[in-house]
Amino acid sequence: MTVRVLGISGSPHRRGNTEQLLDSFLAGAEEAGGKVEKAVISTLTYRSCQGCNACHKTGVCVIDDDFIPLLTRKVPEADIVALASPIYSMSITSELKSFIDRAHTIWALKEKLKTVTYSKEHRASHLGYFIGTAGMDRADIFDYAKPVITAFFNGFGFSYPEDQNITAAGMDRYGGIRGHPSALADAFEAGKAAVERLKKTE
């Protein structure tokens, strides 16, 4: 079985700290034999959730844009998904939040229409990761993103425990991700380990 790995960057910066950290994770995953793909939200055409709740009845989003293939195909078909965002104002960017809000349509399948359930085995074999960077060094800087990321992964039946956060704070102090002593190497190893873990459980 090929382990499919999808990285989604919610940073407005191309190839900035967050995307570099995500790229390291994906490179590690690829080295371990994973089939890797990356989506960059800032390059997509999309709208934010309209809160219409039509999906509660139909299971289908009324908006048809670049988010739809990601939500209905690429995330559900992946074995490992990494959501990446810098911290802006103590949470994820509005770009990544737009994507997560639009996943309400998937949540509706599970919680409203109840046409989808995820087994324990499904959750164990689908891994969610959060990849975050922050300018500041505050100890709690990533804490408020986690419930949002958890909400996303719950909808898709991915497990997202505490050790699946790959974060680098203090980007201002380090002068960027390349100045950080271990973040890029850690992300590479985490990506590699994630794929190896799924290969072992086959």
Added chain:
Amino acid sequence: MGVKVLAFATSPRRHGNSEDLLDFLLGGMQEEGDVVIEKYALDEIEIRPCRGCNACEKLNRCIIEDDDLHWVLEKIIEADIVVMASPVFCMGLCAQAKALVDRMQVLRSRKYVLRLPVVPPERQGKRLGVFLATAGQDWDYVFDALIPTVKCFFHVMDIKNRDISYLMINNVDHKGELRAHPTAQKDAEELGRTLIRDIRKRLGQEHSGGRE
């Protein structure tokens, strides 16, 4: 001179629960008389996401010039009370509200990087902030993760923690449910009246009275 209230209904659903809560608050404010309220629905104006370019750290303005942020920023600075109402989507502010918060980066740069005043000295420490939220889930912790973001929003416009009021109602999901809530309307109206009386004292305005 009337008290200036600036309110943002950030929900994509017009006249849903969070906007109803906002309207109750604004109704209470209006009862106090001599209040100028401007309300904007983010659904009807365009506030794009922050690009994270940090140009505002040098320019003291945002380089995105073709959306509505510029006049919105001016109104934020002129307002005596700034109100934001948001639904909880996936444990956070809705993306539309988050875009507005993120674009306040220009004020953060002004205040913390360029060390320039955000409001004139005579108004510093006097302005009030209000955050209103509604959530479909009944969890009591459903608002916890978004509070630090709300604080950022107000801090950069020189409104401190002690001057931010919160009214957050969980377990209201379908449109109209807030109106059936046992305390939400009363609490929002009372908060509105209290805040107007408070800001009048702070601004040293004589109470002209709207209800005599």
